[in-house]
Amino acid sequence: MFRQALSVRSERGTRMAEIRYKRILxxxxxxxxxxxNQGGIxxxxxxxxxxxxxxxxxxxxxxxxxxxxxxxFRGVQAGSQGLDRVTGDYMGMLATAINALALQDRLEAEGVxxxxxxxxxxxxxxEPYIKRRATRxxxxxxxxxxxxxxxxxxxxTDTAASLRxxxxxxxxxxxxxxxxxxxxxxxxxxxDAQPFKEITFMEVLQRGLxxxxxxxxxxxxxxxxxxxxxNVGVEGNLRRIVEGEAVGTLVRG
Numbered sequence: 489m490f491r492q493a494l495s496v497r498s499e500r501g502t503r504m505a506e507i508r509y510k511r512i513l514x515x516x517x518x519x520x521x522x523x524x525n526q527g528g529i530x531x532x533x534x535x536x537x538x539x540x541x542x543x544x545x546x547x548x549x550x551x552x553x554x555x556x557x558x559x560x561f562r563g564v565q566a567g568s569q570g571l572d573r574v575t576g577d578y579m580g581m582l583a584t585a586i587n588a589l590a591l592q593d594r595l596e597a598e599g600v601x602x603x604x605x606x607x608x609x610x611x612x613x614x615e616p617y618i619k620r621r622a623t624r625x626x627x628x629x630x631x632x633x634x635x636x637x638x639x640x641x642x643x644x645t646d647t648a649a650s651l652r653x654x655x656x657x658x659x660x661x662x663x664x665x666x667x668x669x670x671x672x673x674x675x676x677x678x679x680d681a682q683p684f685k686e687i688t689f690m691e692v693l694q695r696g697l698x699x700x701x702x703x704x705x706x707x708x709x710x711x712x713x714x715x716x717x718x719n720v721g722v723e724g725n726l727r728r729i730v731e732g733e734a735v736g737t738l739v740r741g
Contacts, residue, residue: 508732511550511626513653514541515646515663515700518559518587520720527559529590538594540726541631545600549730550626552656553633554649555591557583577641581608584645588635589613601630607639607648619655626656646704654711661713662729663700664720670699670737686738699739708739715739 516537523530545551560583561576569576585606592602603625604614614635615621625632637648646663653661667675669683672695689709692699699705699717708715718725718736729735 505731507547507549507730509549509659509730511656511658512552512730513649513656513658513661514551514553514726515649515661516553516555516720517665518556518583520664520666521587522559529559529587534590534594536723537720538591538598540720540723541595542598542600544726544730545629545631547727547730548629550629551631552622552626552652552658553591553631554645554652555584555587555633555635556645557581557587560586574641581636581639584637585610585614585635588633592633595631602633603630604633604635607634607636623656644701644704646700647707650700650704650707650713653713654707658713661708661715662726663715663717665717666719666721668719668736670697670717670739684737685734686740689739689741692739709741712741
């Protein structure tokens with residue numbers, strides 16, 4: 489999944505690129521952590537993600553992360569497995585906590601101060617989500633990982649990402665995916681699928697494009713928070729975005 493990107497090394501003394509986004513909310517799906525596997529956490533993928541997050545954090549960018557749990561369990565699977573949907577959703581939330589702890593462990597091993605804040609209280613392994621506390625962690629330069637979604641069944645981690653981005657006052661919501669752009673149809677099924685470099689929230693809703701779920705898109709649209717959908721598997725893409733380069737698809741009003 490992760491492919492090497494060409495890097496440009498500036499000469500000593502060259503001024504570093506300007507920062508466009510000071511505070512970001514990065515949404516990562518659990519499936520990204522699985523890589524090409526059917527589930528679980530691929531350590532190579534995890535390390536590559538950590539390297540990108542560390543690079544951006546060291547530039548002084550305030551980073552909040554919402555992570556999914558689909559590599560372990562998805563709440564929508566509950567019905568097919570004979571489980572109640574609410575029970576399944578809570579199981580999915582616990583899966584996000586596992587991923588959050590794994591990400592925190594690798595980040596701190598690389599010298600990046602990190603805090604996990606959970607919407608479901610688990611005081612032995614995380615802090616409870618409190619808006620002011622989360623904001624203070626960001627201001628101190630710590631990477632904040634939000635676990636357990638919104639803490640409520642029937643709400644996806646996409647919706648949680650939009651909600652936390654609003655609460656944290658993020659400049660942009662970045663959705664890391666396995667594809668380079670948002671397409672007008674599934675590029676895996678249609679070789680003629682056309683990518684969008686920029687699209688409006690309303691077009692996303694009207695076309696039924698699977699950028700994020702409807703609630704998440706509507707929340708961002710109502711609050712005029714831009715979304716950038718990009719391939720987090722390309723080394724350096726996260727840095728390029730915060731420096732203002734046109735990467736992926738920009739969704740805005």
